[in-house]
Every structure is written in structure tokens, then in C-alpha cells.
Amino acid sequence: MFLQVLNTPKTTSLTNDITLVKDWFTPMLIAGVILFAGIVIQRIIIIYIKRISKKTGWKGGIVLASSLRGMIILISLISGVYFGMTQAPLDTHTVLVAQRLHKILVVILICFIIARTLNGLLKAYSSREESSKSSLSLFKSIINIIIYSVGFLVILQSFGISITPILTALGVGGLAVALALQDTLSNLFAGIQITLTRTIKPGDYIHLTTGEEGTVTYITWRFTTLLTQSDNMTVIPNSKLATTILTNYSLPKKNLSISVPVHINYTSDLDKVERVTLEVAGPLVKEYGVETQPVFRYKEFGASTINFTLSMDINEFSQQYVMRHEFIKRLIKRFNAEGIEIPYPSSNVYLKKEN
Numbered sequence: 001m002f003l004q005v006l007n008t009p010k011t012t013s014l015t016n017d018i019t020l021v022k023d024w025f026t027p028m029l030i031a032g033v034i035l036f037a038g039i040v041i042q043r044i045i046i047i048y049i050k051r052i053s054k055k056t057g058w059k060g061g062i063v064l065a066s067s068l069r070g071m072i073i074l075i076s077l078i079s080g081v082y083f084g085m086t087q088a089p090l091d092t093h094t095v096l097v098a099q100r101l102h103k104i105l106v107v108i109l110i111c112f113i114i115a116r117t118l119n120g121l122l123k124a125y126s127s128r129e130e131s132s133k134s135s136l137s138l139f140k141s142i143i144n145i146i147i148y149s150v151g152f153l154v155i156l157q158s159f160g161i162s163i164t165p166i167l168t169a170l171g172v173g174g175l176a177v178a179l180a181l182q183d184t185l186s187n188l189f190a191g192i193q194i195t196l197t198r199t200i201k202p203g204d205y206i207h208l209t210t211g212e213e214g215t216v217t218y219i220t221w222r223f224t225t226l227l228t229q230s231d232n233m234t235v236i237p238n239s240k241l242a243t244t245i246l247t248n249y250s251l252p253k254k255n256l257s258i259s260v261p262v263h264i265n266y267t268s269d270l271d272k273v274e275r276v277t278l279e280v281a282g283p284l285v286k287e288y289g290v291e292t293q294p295v296f297r298y299k300e301f302g303a304s305t306i307n308f309t310l311s312m313d314i315n316e317f318s319q320q321y322v323m324r325h326e327f328i329k330r331l332i333k334r335f336n337a338e339g340i341e342i343p344y345p346s347s348n349v350y351l352k353k354e355n
Contacts, residue, residue, distance in 0.1 A: 042069070081098075090211050107158075217233070
């Protein structure tokens with residue numbers, strides 16, 4: 001009798017442990033299987049995306065693979081825990097709370113994946129060399145606001161809350177805001193267009209048909225700033241920049257060629273003139289980091305001069321001014337030393353005497 005009393009608690013405890021393991025074995029198994037399936041699926045999807053990106057050169061594949069990494073596993077973990085709890089010996093209220101929490105977490109994760117993918121694509125395709133952080137930060141914020149707002153509405157709808165009044169209010173309010181901020185929104189969407197189309201970027205030298213020209217320093221959500229040759233800043237609204245005709249001297253490449261016209265006397269030794277001019281221009285272009293040699297070409301017989309042009313390559317548009325300046329100074333000095341005359345404009349007048 002004494003031994004039976006001693007053994008009864010141990011037997012009861014062991015039985016409870018076995019029952020507990022049986023009750024939770026199936027839920028844990030379900031959670032583990034779903035988690036393992038998520039790991040395998042993520043691995044397969046990422047490998048497939050990387051192969052396609054490598055074959056086609058699609059930059060978006062790298063962004064998509066980076067956005068999905070870890071997210072599919074996390075979703076499968078949350079789903080596995082939820083579906084496992086539905087098979088566990090839990091009360092109805094606990095399962096209902098788990099179901100709602102599962103919906104919220106899955107929607108948030110999906111919104112996070114979409115937002116991260118879109119932001120990555122925006123960064124990958126918005127610039128030819130490096131992104132302009134000042135112009136992309138606002139666009140990223142807009143993407144995040146839109147995606148998470150839609151996710152919030154989906155959560156409300158899944159809980160049986162009608163979102164029709166909310167959408168109606170947002171529509172009316174959005175219309176009022178659009179009318180009140182018409183110019184601001186015009187500049188905003190023009191800035192988005194400029195950034196995504198990559199027609200200009202910070203560092204480009206542009207010239208507008210309205211006369212403004214300079215190096216692009218900033219592209220913000222409202223305006224674009226140019227640094228002029230006189231080191232002044234020109235601020236241009238994005239809406240005007242998107243609708244005007246402009247020339248981008250940095251596309252398709254920054255280096256271009258300039259020509260300097262020169263006139264010499266008819267009595268000059270043409271071979272000597274060509275040699276001396278190239279001797280002046282050759283070292284000059286090397287000083288400014290230009291690899292190609294200048295080109296000398298006689299152009300035409302003028303009224304009182306022989307005309308030629310000296311063509312030089314430059315690394316960027318703004319470099320032409322200082323190179324012209326230096327070339328003209330050095331050429332005049334060398335021509336004077338060599339006795340080569342650049343005649344003044346002249347004309348002969350003949351007077352006829354009448355008897």
C-alpha cells in the first residue's frame with residue numbers, strides 16, 4: 001500500500017507528459033514541415049531568378065532576389081506556427097486571436113517585400129552612374145506610404161470593416177488637395193519623370209532653349225538647380241524643365257570636339273603655319289588630360305585672308321572656355337615670335353576720277 005502511494009504521482013506525471021507530447025506533436029510537425037518547405041521554395045526561387053538575371057542582364061532580378069531573401073522563410077514560419085496552433089488543444093478564442101495576428105503579420109511582410117522591391121528597382125534604374133539621394137528619398141517615401149496604406153486597408157477589409165467610406169473620403173480629400181497644390185504636384189511628377197527617364201542627372205552640363213545653361217547640381221522633388229559658368233545658381237522648376245527643349249552635353253558621352261577659327265595672311269608659309277599651330281595645340285590638350293591629338297584643316301580662301309580651323313577634343317563642355325582662352329594666348333605669342341601675321345580686316349576702295 002505504501003509503495004502504491006509513492007508511485008502514483010510519478011505515474012500520473014509521466015502520463016501527463018506523454019499526453020502533452022501527443023497533443024503538440026502534430027502542431028509542431030505541421031509548423032516544421034511548412035518552415036522546411038519555405039526554406040526550399042525560397043532557395044529554388046532565388047536560384048532561378050539569379051540564373052535568369054545572369055542570362056538576360058536584367059538588373060531587376062538582383063533586386064528581386066535580395067528582396068525575397070529571408071522573407072519567404074519568415075512568412076512560412078508565421079504560417080507554420082498558425083496552422084500548427086489550429087491543430088493544438090487550444091480554446092477557440094486563442095485560435096481566433098492567432099488567426100487575426102497571422103493575417104496582420106502576413107500582410108505587413110508582403111507589403112514590406114513589395115516596398116523593398118520597388119525601392120530597389122527605383123534605385124537601380126533611376127541613374128546611369130550613381131543615384132541622387134536627394135531626388136530619390138521623396139519617391140521612396142511615396143512608395144512606402146502607398147504600399148503600406150493599401151496593406152492597412154486590406155487588413156481592415158479582412159476584419160470585416162468596410163473601407164468604402166474611407167476610400168470616398170480619401171478621394172474627395174485627394175481631389176481638393178490636387179486642386180489646391182496643382183503647381184506643386186506638377187513639379188513633383190515632372191521631377192519623378194526626369195529622375196526615372198534619366199535624361200539628366202547631377203553633374204551633366206545642359207543648355208535650355210530659353211537661355212539657361214550650367215552644370216546640374218541637384219534634382220529635388222520641386223526644382224532643379226544649375227551651377228553657371230559665373231558660379232551662380234539657377235533654379236528651374238521641374239515642370240518647366242520637363243516641357244522645354246534642352247541639350248545635354250554630357251550625353252551620350254561627356255567628351256566632345258570644339259573648333260577655333262583662325263585667319264592668316266596670304267603671304268604666310270602654309271606648311272609653317274600648320275606646324276606651329278599643332279606645336280602650340282598638342283601640349284595644351286595633354287595638359288588638360290585629352291589623349292587625342294588636335295586636327296588642323298585649312299578651310300577657305302577669304303576676302304583678304306586664308307582661313308583655317310583647329311579642332312580639339314575636350315573632356316567636358318565647361319572645359320572649352322579655358323582651353324580656348326589658353327590656346328588663343330599661346331598661339332598669338334608663338335605667331336609673333338615666328339613672324340606669322342594675322343591681318344586686320346581690310347578692304348580696298350578704288351576711286352574713279354571723272355573728267
